[in-house]
Amino acid sequence: MRSVDTNLITENIKMLLLNASYNIGDKTLNILKESCENENNQVSKSVLQQIIKNDEIAFNEQIPMCQDTGMAVIFLEIGQDVNLTGKNLNDAVNEGVRQAYDEGYLRKSVVDDPLFDRKNTKDNTPAIIHTEIVSGDKIKITVAPKGFGSENMSAIKMLKPSDGVEGVKNFILDTVKNAGPNPCPPIVVGVGIGGTFEKCAYLAKKALSREIKEHNKSEKYAELEKEMLDEINKLNIGPAGFGGNTTALSVHIEYFPTHIAGLPVAVNICCHAYRHDSIIF
Amino acid sequence: MEIKLSLPLNDEVIEKLHAGDNVLLTGYIYTGRDAAHKRLCELLINGEDLPFDIQNETIYYVGPAPAKPNYVIGPAGPTTSYRMDAYTLPLLKKGLKGMIGKGLRSKEVIEGMKLYKAVYFGAIGGAAALISKSIKSKEIICYEDLGTEAVQKLYVEDFPAIVVIDSYGKSLYDR
Structure with missing residues (x-):
């Protein structure tokens, strides 16, 4: 068994959410650039140029590329030989979400009750958490903030x-x-x-x-x-x-x-x- | 070629705008999205005054992200407009002349735009960091409790948009 304090999960969730919100990544950026070159419609070409410029600004200034920084969708793959210590796993994930959205100037877009009150939770929690138990003693975290x-x-x-x-x-x-x-x-x-x-x-x-x-x-x-x-x-x-x-x-x-x-x-x-x-x- | 437009709009200017025109907007606009629209319409249903004079004004469907220190505003791109369709006619009737958003509008809204002479501008969805550079000031007008959904008065300079649906009901999305 390998022991992992769930504080480490909080820290990583925060770091991943900030990076995902500010940095589109070279792969997607290159595909946008390729598409821009191959786009026949002139108006649409200019739209793609503006999207590329937008994503470059977001990365350079470390600000979100889109104001809708989404609901935090989190995939966890946890090895069955991992012994989690510290606070409850879901609480640790939500704490990472809270810190990222609060300290990283991300928009808080979650309402508590979907139908009646629709009151903003003000910290973008709760996250949508999908947990899978897998073999081994590693943890894989994937974040996919969804607009x-x-x-x-x-x-x-x-x-x-x-x-x-x-x-x-x-x-x-x-x-x-x-x-x-x-x-x-x-x-x-x-x-x-x-x-x-x-x-x-x-x-x-x-x-x-x-x-x-x-x-x-x-x-x-x-x-x-x-x-x-x-x-x-x-x-x-x-x-x-x-x-x-x-x-x-x-x-x-x-x-x-x-x-x-x-x-x-x-x-x-x-x-x-x-x-x-x-x-x- | 971009058409430079000063806000607020008027009928004479609106009549000259056609679907597909690229425009740069300069002047004051109001932010408003789902929850604010619901409250504005509830006021109108109860026969009460709106918290700001909407005559000839333009509403931008947006919920900005928080501003970093030394920034006027956080990233602020358009949200999808069809969610505001249910609340749009009473506002057009009250004199709303411009809407900025992205995506499709209902037949009812388009008919209303023809009747009351209004124009629907599209901003590029997801170009929020870029668009925020054309926003020069912000002031909360009402509904601060709604957080990002509060109504704010923004001063914009050369805000890039495209006429998506004109006052004749012609749409850039129709192909």
């Missing part, structure tokens, strides 16, 4: 097995089409296929924590990712919705076994501020 302009455009559908590959493709395309200019394109599309109702939504979210343009290890799913990216970029939604061939930067699909009667599909959309960061310790 709601794009979250609101996400959708889930319980398809029939007979709907097949075409049904899945149509649902992905329809979801992106219906979202139109709303989710701040160019977007990254996370898709979950299979499992149960809640599992496929989780898979779609998990797909958005992957490195941009990193394909599924399964060749069939990787092919589907490439095909969907091409199809989405033919929709002529474009950067900011002003038209053009850059509607999505990347499509990520995750899958899981499902029931003989089902084919659940979830599409989780992320804006061009594709923010995530992770650490293993």
Whole structure:
């Protein structure tokens, strides 16, 4: 057994959230630059230039690239040979969120009761925490602060097995089409296929924590990712919705076994501020 | 080519604006998003006065991030406008002339914009750090308890936007 004080988790959550909010990362920035060069529509090209400039300002000045610094989505993979000491794990995560949003000038965007009072919690807690127990004695933390302009455009559908590959493709395309200019394109599309109702939504979210343009290890799913990216970029939604061939930067699909009667599909959309960061310790 | 516009707007200026025009806005605008719109509309339903005169004014759908020391304001890009659709008609009727946001609007809002002569500008979603550079001052007008959703009066200089829906109902998103 390896002992880890949960204070260390607090510190890392804070550090990762700040870095994710200020620093888009070279991979996404380079893909934005590439897209800008290949964009045919002049208005949309100028939109992409402004997005690139924005992300450079955010990094240079260490300020958030977007005012919607999101709800803090946290994925924890904890080795079963780790003995956590100190305060409760979830409290430690939320403390990291509190410190990041308070000390890092990030926007507090969480309300306590979704329906009746909708009172801002003033520290952006609680986080959405997904914990998985894995082999070994390491801890992996991935943070993916999620803005709601794009979250609101996400959708889930319980398809029939007979709907097949075409049904899945149509649902992905329809979801992106219906979202139109709303989710701040160019977007990254996370898709979950299979499992149960809640599992496929989780898979779609998990797909958005992957490195941009990193394909599924399964060749069939990787092919589907490439095909969907091409199809989405033919929709002529474009950067900011002003038209053009850059509607999505990347499509990520995750899958899981499902029931003989089902084919659940979830599409989780992320804006061009594709923010995530992770650490293993 | 960008059109330089001084705020507040008036009918004569609005009539000359067309979907697709690039504009640079200079003058005062008010911030307002979901929770503030709900409160403003509740006042109107109860026949009460709004906390500020909305005649000819422009509302920016935004909830800025906190300002770092020595900054006027934190990053402040547009939020998605359709969530304000349910509250927009009563404000247009009261004289609201300009809205800045991103994304689609309802048919009802577009009809209202034609009827009351108003214009919907789009700012680039997610270009919040860049946009914040054109905001020169801020002052809280009301609803401070709402945090980022409080109504603030901003002075903007050459704020970059594009006419997305004009007063004739034509939309840049229609293709």
